[in-house]
Amino acid sequence: MTNYIVRRLLLVPVLLFGVTVLIFIMLQFLSPVERAALYIREIPKNERAVEGIIKQYGLDRPLYEQYWRWMVGHKDPTTGERKGGIIYGDFGYSRSASQPVFDLIRTRFPNTLDLTIWAIAPVILIGIWLGVQAAVHQNGLIDQAARIFSIIGSSFPTFVFGLLVLMLFYAKLQWFPPGRLSDWANQVVFSSEFRQYTHLLTFDALLNGRFDIFLDAIRHMVMPILTLSYISWATFVRVTRSSMLETLRAEYVTTARAKGLPERVVIFKHAQPNALIPVVTLAGFQVVGFLGGVVITETVFNYPGIGSAAAAAASQLDVIAVLGLAIFDGFILIVANLIVDVLYAVIDPRVRLS
Amino acid sequence: MSAISGRENALSASLPVRKIGWLERVLGPDNYRVFADLLKTPASILGFVLIGLFILIALAAPLIAPPVGSDPYKIPRDGFSSEPRPMMSEWRCNVPPLPFWWKPIMGTDQWVHILGTAQGQYDIFYGVIWGTRTAFRTGFIVVVATLILGVIIGSVSAYYGGTIDNVIMRIVDIFMTLPYILAALILAAVLTPKIGRSLLPALIALIAFGWMGYARIIRGDILSIKERDYVMAARVIGVKDSRILFRHILPNAIFPTLVLATLAIGDVVLSFAALSFLGIGTELGYADWGQVLSFARNWITNLGTYWYIVVWPGLTLVLFTMGWNLVGDALRDVLDPKMRGRI
Numbered sequence: 001m002t003n004y005i006v007r008r009l010l011l012v013p014v015l016l017f018g019v020t021v022l023i024f025i026m027l028q029f030l031s032p033v034e035r036a037a038l039y040i041r042e043i044p045k046n047e048r049a050v051e052g053i054i055k056q057y058g059l060d061r062p063l064y065e066q067y068w069r070w071m072v073g074h075k076d077p078t079t080g081e082r083k084g085g086i087i088y089g090d091f092g093y094s095r096s097a098s099q100p101v102f103d104l105i106r107t108r109f110p111n112t113l114d115l116t117i118w119a120i121a122p123v124i125l126i127g128i129w130l131g132v133q134a135a136v137h138q139n140g141l142i143d144q145a146a147r148i149f150s151i152i153g154s155s156f157p158t159f160v161f162g163l164l165v166l167m168l169f170y171a172k173l174q175w176f177p178p179g180r181l182s183d184w185a186n187q188v189v190f191s192s193e194f195r196q197y198t199h200l201l202t203f204d205a206l207l208n209g210r211f212d213i214f215l216d217a218i219r220h221m222v223m224p225i226l227t228l229s230y231i232s233w234a235t236f237v238r239v240t241r242s243s244m245l246e247t248l249r250a251e252y253v254t255t256a257r258a259k260g261l262p263e264r265v266v267i268f269k270h271a272q273p274n275a276l277i278p279v280v281t282l283a284g285f286q287v288v289g290f291l292g293g294v295v296i297t298e299t300v301f302n303y304p305g306i307g308s309a310a311a312a313a314a315s316q317l318d319v320i321a322v323l324g325l326a327i328f329d330g331f332i333l334i335v336a337n338l339i340v341d342v343l344y345a346v347i348d349p350r351v352r353l354s
Numbered sequence: 355m356s357a358i359s360g361r362e363n364a365l366s367a368s369l370p371v372r373k374i375g376w377l378e379r380v381l382g383p384d385n386y387r388v389f390a391d392l393l394k395t396p397a398s399i400l401g402f403v404l405i406g407l408f409i410l411i412a413l414a415a416p417l418i419a420p421p422v423g424s425d426p427y428k429i430p431r432d433g434f435s436s437e438p439r440p441m442m443s444e445w446r447c448n449v450p451p452l453p454f455w456w457k458p459i460m461g462t463d464q465w466v467h468i469l470g471t472a473q474g475q476y477d478i479f480y481g482v483i484w485g486t487r488t489a490f491r492t493g494f495i496v497v498v499a500t501l502i503l504g505v506i507i508g509s510v511s512a513y514y515g516g517t518i519d520n521v522i523m524r525i526v527d528i529f530m531t532l533p534y535i536l537a538a539l540i541l542a543a544v545l546t547p548k549i550g551r552s553l554l555p556a557l558i559a560l561i562a563f564g565w566m567g568y569a570r571i572i573r574g575d576i577l578s579i580k581e582r583d584y585v586m587a588a589r590v591i592g593v594k595d596s597r598i599l600f601r602h603i604l605p606n607a608i609f610p611t612l613v614l615a616t617l618a619i620g621d622v623v624l625s626f627a628a629l630s631f632l633g634i635g636t637e638l639g640y641a642d643w644g645q646v647l648s649f650a651r652n653w654i655t656n657l658g659t660y661w662y663i664v665v666w667p668g669l670t671l672v673l674f675t676m677g678w679n680l681v682g683d684a685l686r687d688v689l690d691p692k693m694r695g696r697i
Contacts, residue, residue, distance in 0.1 A: 011527070018528030029544045151397070151683065155676035157624050159631050160668035163650055163657070167664055171657035178654065295535055296628055300651075310536060314543035315633030326540050330531050337531075 001345050008341050012334060019330035020086065023323050024067050030319055032059035037320045038092035039074060039083040057083070091324030096316040097309070101324035104309055109328075110199040111180065112298070112305035115228075116290040118202065118221055123229040123236060124283050128276065130233070131240020135275075136267060138245065146237045153234030162227045162300035169223055176222045178301040185216045224301045228294060232286055240279050247275040277348050284340030291332055385609055391688040392681070401680030404673055412486040419483040422450040427484055427641045432467065432475040438653065438660045441470040450480075470662040472649035476639060478662065482670050484641035489674060492557060492626045492642075493619035499561045501615040504568025505608065511569065512576035513599050523573075526566045535628055537563040542634045556635035560625055568611055575607035613685060620678025627671055643667045 027035060032054045036043050039057050044050060054060055057074055073085025084090050091101035134143040169176045181189065181201070188194055188210065189201070197207045202221075205214035247253065248271055256270045257263075298308035306325060313321035378386040392398050411418065415426070422430045430450050432439075445465050452465050469478040511522040532540070541559035549555050579585065580603060588598050627644030629635045636642055646667040653660050 011524075014524055015528055015531060018524065019531050022528060026541060026544045029548055151676070151679060155620075155672055155679045157627065157668075157671055157675065159628060159644075159647060160664070160671055163647065163664045163668065166654055167657040167661055171655060171659075289533060295533075295539060295632065299632060302654075307536070310539065311632045314539045317543055317547055319544050319547070322540050322543050326532060326536065329533075329536065333531055333533075 004345050005342055008338065008345075012338055015334045016331070019334065020071065020327065021067075023327050023330070024070060027070070027319075027323055028063070034319070035059050037095065038070065041093045086327060091327060092320040094313060094318055094321035094324070096313050096318035096321060101321050104321065105306065105325065105328050108304055108306045108309045111201070111303065112291065112294075112307065114200045114202055114217075115221060115224055115294075115298075115303065115305060116287060117200070118218070119225045119228045119290060120283070120287055122225065123232045123286065126229075127233045127236025128240050128279060131237045131279070132244055132267070132272060132275075134237060134241045135244030135248065143241070146241065150234035150238050153230060156231070158227060158231055158294075158296045159300055161230060162223075162297055165223050165227055166300065176219055178220070178223065178303070180217070180220055180304050181213075182216050182220075185213045188213060221303075224294075224297050224303050227297050227300070228290065236279065236282065236286075239282050240275070243278050244271065244275040247271045250274075277344075280347055281340060281344045284343060285337075288333055288336040288340060291336055388613070388685070388688050392684055395684050397680045398684030401677045401682075401684070404677030405681065408486055408674055408677065409490070411483060412490050415483050415487055418453060418455075419480050420451040420453050421484075422448065427488065429476045429480045429484070429639050429641050429646075431639070432471060432477065435475060436473045438473055438649075438663055439467060439471045439475070441468065441662055442466050443470065469666045470660075472646060472663050473652060474639075474649075476646070476649065478646060478666055481641050481646040482643070482667055485643045485646065485667070485670070486674075488553075488636075488640070488642040489623045489626075490619075492553065492560075493623045495557055496560045496564060496622045496626070497615050497619055500564040500618075501568055501611070503561065504565035505572050505604070505611065507565065508569035508572035509576055509599055509604060509607075512573040512580065513595070513603070519573075522569075526569055529563060529566050532563075534563055535625060538625060538629060539632060539634060542629060546634065551635075551637040553636055553640075556626055556629045559629070560622060564622070568615060571614065572607060572611045575610065576603055579603050579607045614682075617678050617682040617685060620675040620682070624671070624675050643671045647671075 027038075033043060033050055036050075036053050036057060036059060040053065044053070056077075058065060058069055061069075070084065071086050073082045073088060073090060075082055082088070082090075084092065089102050091105075093099075094101045094104055097104050130142065130146050134140075134146040137143055166178065170178060180186075189204075194204070194208055194210070197204055201217045202214055205211070205217060248267075250271075253266060253271050256266045261270075294305070295307035295311050297303070298305040299311045302308070306329065310322060310325045310329075313325065377389070381389065393402075430448060432445050432449075433447055443466060445467065449465055452463065456465065457463060467477050467479065469482065471477055472481075507522060507526075511519045529537075538556070538559040541562055542555040545555035545558055585598060585602055588602050593602075623643075626635070627642065627647070630642055630644035631648045633648060636645055638645075647664065650657065650660070650663040653663065657664060
């Protein structure tokens with residue numbers, strides 16, 4: 001297993017380097033002047049000043065030099081202040097959000113994390129339960145229902161489903177609102193009494209003892225959670241079902257039955273733990289997928305996360321912000337994928353012992 | 355002459371001779387079996403029917419919804435007011451020619467907005483009908499381009515192996531780091547200022563991040579076929595690398611990839627619609643489903659009244675993807691040897 005983990009760890013720098021190169025290549029589609037937004041807030045109107053900035057930040061230098069500066073930043077010769085530098089988290093200045101991309105990420109990412117935490121639990125629990133039931137009663141009622149459900153689910157584009165949810169629960173029934181918080185709750189959250197412990201809104205609300213704000217936050221998340229989980233249930237049910245079916249045919253399950261163990265014990269003690277190994281990986285990747293920003297869901301429900309930030313920046317052609325968010329996303333995903341892969345190796349005895 | 359036919363008769367009487375149709379002759383027995391199995395399940399038949407229906411709509415678009423002006427892909431507008439108008443409300447200005455089927459069915463000369471209008475008075479019916487053509491066009495272009503790219507990269511990787519294989523597979527990993535929609539969104543946003551608003555940036559973006567799956571699949575298939583005796587034989591007698599690859603290996607390895615690619619059209623159309631829903635891609639008023647749906651985004655609080663902006667293009671998109679998914683599901687079962695005999 002050590003061998004596997006070491007090999008997997010060695011891949012990380014390669015991926016990190018590769019993703020930065022990929023994004024850097026895309027940056028080259030911008031003119032040198034536009035790329036100046038990587039280092040400064042305002043691009044001056046004056047032509048001479050623009051040329052000075054291009055010179056100062058080396059935007060006309062050879063590519064490898066520019067890549068290096070983009071990565072580690074650029075020292076201002078007069079003030080000695082560092083400008084830019086991906087490795088320091090300085091991704092440039094977002095024109096559309098009128099703030100540094102880093103600040104944009106800092107305000108948006110906790111929201112995405114919050115949504116991920118609340119969305120993943122129902123997906124995993126219900127998905128696994130349905131999948132196991134479908135496998136145990138193969139071709140039974142639950143199995144058929146799950147099959148139809150998963151075909152329809154995988155055919156429903158996120159944004160169509162999201163819009164329908166919005167139409168029903170917001171426009172018609174007025175049960176759940178889109179967005180992040182109601183106005184009154186927003187005022188409380190931004191007041192000085194509300195302490196930000198984790199920056200995750202729901203947890204902060206609980207830690208502050210404000211149950212009303214917690215409920216308000218959850219109420220705003222119901223529709224995105226519903227949309228996210230509906231789309232992913234389908235996959236969970238499918239994977240759990242086929243993995244469970246395969247396990248139920250294994251010889252040790254037959255042995256357990258032959259010993260005369262009750263069916264309940266055979267399924268839940270002998271078959272299920274083994275059948276869930278691929279499901280655990282899937283759950284990991286699902287978390288990773290949610291973390292990467294659920295672009296469409298967040299946009300449909302106007303949820304201020306990292307995905308909707310990327311979509312908004314893209315539709316306003318704010319390339320610096322889009323690429324900055326992409327770099328951040330790439331980093332997060334590479335690390336998260338690494339964790340999932342290592343966990344998988346730890347869980348699966350076949351990998352662990354080899 | 356008669357003696358021969360007599361012998362044939364005798365043969366067919368003693369042995370149940372299976373008739374071999376032209377399709378089987380063209381495809382070969384293995385591939386033909388895949389097709390025959392595909393047509394056995396009701397789900398896949400429904401899928402084929404849905405796809406066929408959409409092909410018909412795309413072909414007959416000028417008859418179903420006669421175009422106005424020089425560019426049929428521009429959705430005709432009935433004025434400029436922002437308030438959407440309900441289904442079956444009448445055309446006031448800029449009325450397109452009446453389609454031939456309208457009068458016999460409805461008995462009037464008055465052409466209406468069958469599915470209503472979206473904001474800016476874009477006719478939803480035209481968007482849905484002509485959007486079908488856009489869907490097939492984008493789907494076809496992206497699938498063909500990603501397939502070619504993936505097959506070339508995957509076969510080079512598999513055939514040469516070693517360092518080349520390693521490097522290419524790491525590049526594949528890098529391209530797969532970002533989620534597909536996000537990656538495509540980024541590239542399309544980068545390209546749009548250069549190229550201008552059209553189909554092109556979104557198409558290029560979907561192609562640039564869509565080839566990796568095919569590269570992986572074809573690589574795996576080639577790796578197994580590479581070890582076959584006939585490839586060895588070709589190498590021993592000194593056939594050139596490229597000839598071995600293109601004449602001996604690829605034709606035997608490509609079928610599964612090819613079929614999967616055909617079925618990917620549904621996914622591609624979905625991704626394209628998602629991009630234009632997010633406001634990246636075609637110019638305003640271009641007939642594509644994602645854009646018609648994106649009109650709904652400004653009317654979120656009134657969606658109860660203006661439900662038709664979401665429901666009709668949404669339903670179209672769902673049926674389209676479902677058609678491809680149903681066939682794709684059946685195909686996966688047919689191609690997967692583990693599932694054989696169980697369905």
